[in-house]
Amino acid sequence: MLKNVISPKNRIDHETFDRKIAPLRERLGVLQRSLRDAHIPVVIVMEGWDAAGITRSTKMVIQSLDPRGFTLHTIEQPTDNERMRPFMWRFWIRMPPKGRIAIFARSWYSRAISAEMQKPSWTKSLKGRIIAMNNFERQLADDGAIIIKFFLHIEKAEQKRRFEAREKDPLTAWLVTPALWELHHHYDLSYPVIDDLLEKTDTKSAPWHVLDATDEKHAVLKMYTTLVATLEKTLANRAKGKTIKHGDPLLPEKRPVKRSNGRQPGENTCTKEGRQPVLDHLQEEMLRLQALLFKRKIPLIILYEGWDAAGKGGNITRVARYMNPRGYDVIPVSAPDATEKSHYYLWRFIRNFPRAGHIAIFDRSWYGRVLVERVEDCCTKYEWQRAYREINDMEADFIYSSGGGIIKFWLEISKEEQLRRFEERTNDPLKQWKITEDDWRNREKWDQYNKAIDEMLARTNTKIAPWTVIESDDKWYARTKTLETVADYCEHLLE
Structure with missing residues (x-):
């Protein structure tokens, strides 16, 4: 999914950006209120390479939203309590109620890769995580939630340039740690893993939108365009009486259980x-x-x-x-x-x-x-x-x-x-x-x-x-x- 995303054509000047983003910002605010009235929950996932602009892009999106109607979750290392729970537990409990928006700056995807790649048999373990994540998203979507997933993609050379620029700025130098440089050096090894993960979790109920984030303005504009189009489509379908139904339920095979109605003489008569x-x-x-x-x-x-x-x-x-x-x-x-x-x-x-x-x-x-x-x-x-x-x-x-x-x-x-x-x-x-x-x-x-x-x-x-x-x-x-x-x-x- 990452192949051919980066292109020199994906550049936009300030004037064009300001002209196109203004009506989208206004429209997103209107859609948020409509979603609230329609009692539709929304989950927005922000993922991408380190230094790809997840924080800045998230900030640009929430500026158009009423803060009373959304919750931003910045997902870091799990707390001690979260480590004592099943992997998906801390994401389940953060799911929004109907009519609200939950935005995840990093999500279950980053945490799955981070946790699993440290294990000896991480490829097999990650496969299990993929199944769990797909099930998680499918269940939410089947229940009426809108799931919009973005992955901000930059090339290795661009990531290096941004790390070096941050190191030169006293206000951002602290953000660039030895651990980040270590991840950068493994960019080529991580690339096929992330590409495979995106492909295997790109589902009908929760598709990925991979964005060229080399130019921030281009990425933000694409993000707004996708958000508005997706939300408008869902609201229009609801207005027409169309319910979300991702195919007929897949009924599990029956494994009958023997039931006994009443006492079994001599077997379960006790005092x-x-x-x-x-x-x-x-x-x-x-x-x-x-x-x-x-x-x-x-x-x-x-x-x-x-x-x-x-x-x-x-x-x-x-x-x-x-x-x-x-x-x-x-x-x-x-x-x-x-x-x-x-x-x-x-x-x-x-x-x-x-x-x-x-x-x-x-x-x-x-x-x-x-x-x-x-x-x-x-x-x-x-x-x-x-x-x-x-x-x-x-x-x-x-x-x-x-x-x-x-x-x-x-x-x-x-x-x-x-x-x-x-x-x-x-x-x-x-x-x-x-x-x-x-x-x-x-x-x-x-x-x-x-x-x-x-x-x-x-x-x-x-x-x-x-x-x-x-x-x-x-x-x-x-x-x-x-x-x-x-x-x-x-x-x-x-x-």
Whole structure:
């Protein structure tokens, strides 16, 4: 993509620049307000060679924008907290809500190259990063975000000239470090790597715009022209009622999960007295395993889904009872608030992903998109169908980039047992808070939920993050099986 970008024809005089840029600046300000009113998020990526003018070009763009409607992110080395998270985490949490603009002066691309080229097997590792970055951008675009990526290109000789000019100026000499010169000396080695990266991440949903930055005025004018044209096209399509749909959802292959409705006689009929010694042992074991995960900086996600009244709360209590409370968090998931609704639906879950060595326990999770949101028509068919792939990609990226694990529990009970528990809660003053009108209303849609559950389990039962069904008509059996599963999985992670 870098070949034939540089040309002596890409020069522009001051008078022509001032004449052409003035209406574009005015238009960009108008478009920003239109995007706000249309609730469309925009992500602008500024990348390029060192000394190519990323800072100056970014400054020229934001001068035309209302500062109340955009956020500028200057991406440097990750903080200690960011190093303890999956690679894409710190970019996910910076994604703009609907109607706002996020500008990245350097982004996940610079950080991927910087981080991966220092590893012995960096080419293989970078390939994994490319997959994660493409998935990340595709998901945002499918959800309605506009992604505009610029790469400012200059030749090696021009980079050297700019470094030398900066060194001669007392006000900019500090910017030119030995590390930058070292990168300059490796320009020829970096060129094919960057060119390949640009080509492999130049997608329909997030294309690259490679600009000749030898002349700053030419680059800025091209940048403005691209921004205005892209934003106008999107707004025009929305005005015509055209929705962004990058092809039909790619549904993952089904891997059916066997579900058991009700007790299995002789297998999972337990008493508290009979199970308590086993539970005590497993809970003590969880404290030991938690300490080892923390010591080895391995993060773990445990998520619970299941029928209403299936016993998620009691299960979570038993799993966490002996664990160090400083090393885990329980995240109860309910309907999204106004801030969460203004973001991509996975945003609120990703920002709660655990740090290295910590455990996050989700009481319900992102699977609400393909369960309650599907059944209650809170999202479109296109949205919940594409969610299967998005969820699988997200879980795989977490595991691969963090070295951690995910345990997914589905708590299964029979319709008869659910009714018994509903009535018990209704009649017990100490448990009445557990039952709501929504629970009774959801029960009336049992068959619809049952169908959604089957498809959810089958399409997200991946090899790297499989489902474990917990037969929960007998709560003591369910609690024991859950703890045994968690303990076995932790031992596997530690191996």
